[in-house]
């Protein structure tokens with residue numbers, strides 16, 4: 171080949187040298203070579219090509235055999251410019267054969283200075299980008315539109331807990347799976363990614379909750395190249411702390427708004443900045459008007475410096491102040507509040523804000539008041555209780571010592587209240603007690619104090635009272651109690667017994683005085699109730715006696731010291747025995763023969779009468795059955811107390827007893843007092859009817875002494891009336907008694923109810939009764955209550971027709 175024309179070579183952009191294959195001298199060079207080497211062609215031609223070699227590697231390159239050099243290796247190297255600068259080049263060498271078989275090398279070089287500078291710059295940029303990514307606080311993920319991971323930073327791996335292996339593998343699908351698995355709402359996460367895939371230009375921000383409790387804010391922006399989306403940049407910011415703070419702020423705001431307590435926030439100068447709805451509830455709708463005002467003005471203490479001084483002192487000491495305050499409310503009312511006022515300080519200890527918590531104490535105060543009322547009063551009547559009375563009396567004693575004056579304590583007990591309670595029921599009894607309390611209160615002055623001890627026992631403190639005053643008050647009470655009470659349409663009267671003790675002579679303190687007045691009251695009861703009496707020293711002995719008696723009574727049954735006697739009931743005309751009243755007898759080794767009038771009320775008060783009555787009933791039924799089986803059938807009358815009669819199983823037990831002893835019910839009579847008939851109308855009536863249906867006879871004892879409500883005579887199945895001996899005693903002289911006895915006999919006749927006169931002691935009484943056409947009588951005139959065996963003998967005579975108590979000639 172001929173050497174290429176110079177003009178061709180000069181037209182090329184690349185620098186070209188034609189080098190002799192043997193001696194490596196430059197044969198020819200073009201203009202581009204001149205520019206690259208920085209020397210004219212003329213100077214280069216003839217020079218060895220190593221003139222251009224810049225590095226030892228280049229020298230080694232040219233030292234290789236020409237065949238090796240000419241293998242056409244393209245390589246990056248430098249060329250040494252004439253001015254000593256090294257210029258980066260892209261070098262290639264090709265072997266050419268010149269005319270005449272002369273071997274030459276065609277060396278071409280392309281200046282890479284600009285390209286290298288660009289690459290350098292790109293590298294720098296890349297480094298900067300990596301550094302930026304790695305230094306970012308957010309996790310960054312750059313993906314292609316197809317989801318391929320193009321870049322991420324360390325923070326991403328950290329936030330998402332991406333294992334190192336996974337990152338090294340560069341398994342994009344596994345990375346995405348890992349991310350999705352971390353999100354609590356995995357499905358939502360994937361759906362969102364799918365939506366982003368459908369809309370590559372979408373920008374979005376959302377919140378991701380990760381399983382480990384981390385909250386991330388995800389921001390997605392499209393990555394654009396020449397205005398077209400080529401991928402996406404995801405940034406993930408760990409906002410866990412922020413979310414927590416926000417949640418707690420939200421919670422705090424909720425607490426603030428929904429707190430039942432009133433809460434206010436004041437600035438460092440104590441001006442109200444915020445108030446919650448609780449403040450409005452407490453202060454009233456005008457609460458908002460206080461905003462900007464001094465917090466203390468809420469309590470009407472805006473200008474009260476001493477109040478704020480106290481608060482400051484509390485803040486300095488403990489960081490808070492608390493106390494009770496009166497809060498003015500709308501309408502001029504005040505409400506008690508408990509304020510806890512807490513100071514909030516900065517790191518330097520300067521007050522920045524303060525928070526006040528106010529609690530309405532109205533209910534608490536009311537409850538406190540109620541507790542005090544309960545502690546000091548009787549729930550049923552609202553009267554002061556013993557505790558309050560003790561305080562009152564203690565004060566009175568102190569005053570009395572100083573002024574040398576005294577006072578009186580009255581102990582009041584309702585007579586036979588137990589019967590009301592047992593027969594008409596406790597709710598009725600409670601209301602009776604309330605009525606009694608009202609009536610008693612009305613008898614007293616303001617300075618006195620009425621207190622209920624419990625049950626039907628009341629104690630009265632009479633301020634400054636001596637014996638005369640105490641007696642007049644007692645009399646007033648007794649008089650006032652005589653007025654009938656009306657409850658549920660029922661009229662009734664209540665008696666009470668009052669015992670009195672005086673300070674200082676009867677006791678030094680309330681306990682002593684109550685004890686002595688109680689003793690005096692028992693004495694009154696023993697003497698017949700419905701009266702009053704003063705304490706006398708020997709009374710304590712009587713009370714003790716009572717207690718011993720009651721104890722002995724309870725032993726008596728087991729010790730066989732009780733017996734049942736039978737008093738005959740005689741037909742006034744024939745003189746024959748028609749019945750017997752069973753009467754309990756008790757003979758005690760210590761007390762001797764104790765009359766029933768003494769121990770039966772004791773048994774009634776303590777409830778022991780139920781046991782006692784059941785025993786008498788059994789004895790009587792057994793005895794009546796024996797007499798019947800011996801051919802001497804006779805009606806046996808048994809006294810039944812109200813409490814016994816009220817026993818729910820009374821009728822059932824009686825039926826069983828009659829069956830066990832094979833006694834026809836018609837041979838048993840129950841003596842009931844009038845009180846029983848007035849009891850809880852329906853229930854008692856049912857019971858009486860059940861007994862009457864059974865065939866048991868019913869007699870009304872002591873007729874004329876009680877309520878004598880005639881209505882029940884018509885309504886209830888009564889067989890017999892027993893005229894109380896108090897009316898018989900006056901016969902024949904007492905006109906009143908005569909009239910009453912006459913009236914009862916006539917009434918009995920009219921209503922077909924038998925009449926028995928009780929306590930007939932004289933023949934005159936018997937004669938008068940016979941004249942009045944009374945049917946039967948009983949009394950010492952015939953016989954007292956007799957032991958069973960003696961009664962049986964008498965009965966035998968009567969049955970044999972030997973009337974033991976022959977009738978008299980008509981009285982003149």
Ligand SMILES: Nc1nc2c(ncn2[C@@H]2O[C@@H]3COP(=O)(O)O[C@H]4[C@@H](O)[C@H](n5cnc6c(=O)[nH]c(N)nc65)O[C@@H]4COP(=O)(O)O[C@H]3[C@H]2O)c(=O)[nH]1
Pocket residue numbers: 737752753754765766767770783786809810811841871872895928929930931948949950951954955
């Ligand atoms: N002065 C006088 N008295 C006469 C005469 N004839 C009979 N008596 C007495 O009058 C009382 C009549 O009984 P009572 O009115 O039911 O009055 C009875 C009755 O209410 C009660 N009682 C007696 N035994 C029992 C009993 O087993 N159960 C119940 N619940 N009460 C009984 O004790 C009260 C008194 O009983 P006693 O002392 O046995 O007194 C009996 C009897 O001994 C007389 O001619 N003159």
